[in-house]
Amino acid sequence: MEKRLEGKVAIVTGAGQTPGDTIGNGRAISVLFARAGAKVMAVDHNLSSAQETQRMIIEEGGESFAFEADVTSARDCQKIAEACAERYGCIDILVNNVGTGGEALGPVKLKEEDWERIYNVNVKSVFLTCKHVIPYMEKQGGGAIVNISSIASVCASPMLAYKTSKAAVNSFTHAIAFMYAPKGIRANTIMPGFMNTPMAIEGISRLRGIDKKELIKERSSMVPLKGGMGTGWDTAYAALFLASDEAKFITGALLPVDGGQSARVG
Ligand SMILES: NC(=O)c1ccc[n+]([C@@H]2O[C@H](COP(=O)([O-])OP(=O)(O)OC[C@H]3O[C@@H](n4cnc5c(N)ncnc54)[C@H](O)[C@@H]3O)[C@@H](O)[C@H]2O)c1
Known part of the structure; x- marks a missing residue:
């Protein structure tokens, strides 16, 4: 594979994955980045899952280390940045991949604690990793953030907290893209659509009490593009492009990776 990230150091959060039959977004991003020549710090609060990603990378001849951290904790996010800089000497790329869904609930039925948990995991985490990683990128004279x-x-x-928290991530990306453009730090967002990842399939089938095959069929039928749902690799290839120097003039972009779902009219 072409070494599009040769010499780069990347932090990927949520680099483990929910157990299941397919590959998650964070694991696919980590493996693909390593194939492209990056050294990958695989961060997850589930250490054994991050270690599995590290093992996959090392077996292919890549470079990676697994790191246990909860990205909703300011202290842990500081440790992520320090540990990466100590181990690899710099931080070129930050991928904020951690995210959680929750149930399809509106304001009446959604519990306050679930709203707070979803916002902590989906939004506060992005703020905290950026808070601690950006100073390293500033010192280096540049970097690439992919949310x-x-x-x-x-x-x-129908998932109120999930939808609005992810909209906050889009807005956060716009804000930092503009703020840090003069420093050479780019920030872009990928908006995946219906993906066949374990979090989506195993997670939702359990939540709704329906068969996995049925759910896969249902989600695939909602994707306009022939072939049905996307995979973690589709997210990973988009992240690879946005993190690489090929995207050096791209910042503040919100890129749908959704098989045309957002282009649907009516
Ligand atoms: N799968 C889809 O269909 C889909 C669609 C749109 C967006 N996304 C987004 O893609 C991202 C990854 O999704 P996935 O399907 O690969 O999920 P996944 O569950 O396989 O991966 C998420 C990883 O994050 C880790 N994690 C969760 N909370 C954490 C925390 N506080 N600190 C550190 N690690 C934590 C989990 O242990 C897990 O390994 C999420 O942001 C999700 O919202 C997924």
Whole structure:
């Protein structure tokens, strides 16, 4: 594979994954970045899952280390940045991939604690990692941040807290892209659509009490592009482009990776 990230150091949060039959976004991003030549710090609050990602990378001849951290904790986010700089000497790329969904609930039924948990995981985490990583990028004279939002942020979605928190991620990306453009730090967002990842399939089938095959069929039928749902690799290839120097003139972009779902009219 072409070494599009040769010499770069990347932090990927949520680099483990929900157990299941397919690959998650964070794991696919980590593996693909390593194949492209990056050294990858695989961060997850589930250490054994991050270690599994590290093992996959090392088996392919890449470079990675697993790191246990909760990205909703300011102290842990500081440790992520310090540990990466100590181990690899710099931080070129930050991928904020951690995210959580929750149930399809509106304001009446959604519990306050669930709203807070979803916002902590989806939004506060992005603020905290940026807070601690950006100073390193500033010192180096540049960097690339890729945030993983969701197409739910711009399409109709019954998951109120998830939808609005991911819209906040889009807005956060716009804000920092503009603020740090003079420093050479780019920030872009990927908005995945219906993806066949374990969090979506295993997670939602459990939540709704429906068969996985049925759910896969249902989600695939909602994707306009032939072939049905996307995969973690589709998210990963978009992240690879946005993190690489090929995207050096791109900042503040919100990129749908959704098989045309957001282009649907009516
Ligand atoms: N799968 C989809 O269909 C889909 C669609 C749109 C957007 N997304 C977004 O893609 C991202 C990844 O989704 P995925 O399907 O690969 O999920 P996943 O559950 O497989 O991966 C998420 C990882 O984040 C880790 N994590 C969760 N909370 C954490 C915390 N506080 N600190 C550190 N690690 C934590 C989990 O342990 C897990 O390994 C999420 O932001 C999600 O919202 C997914």
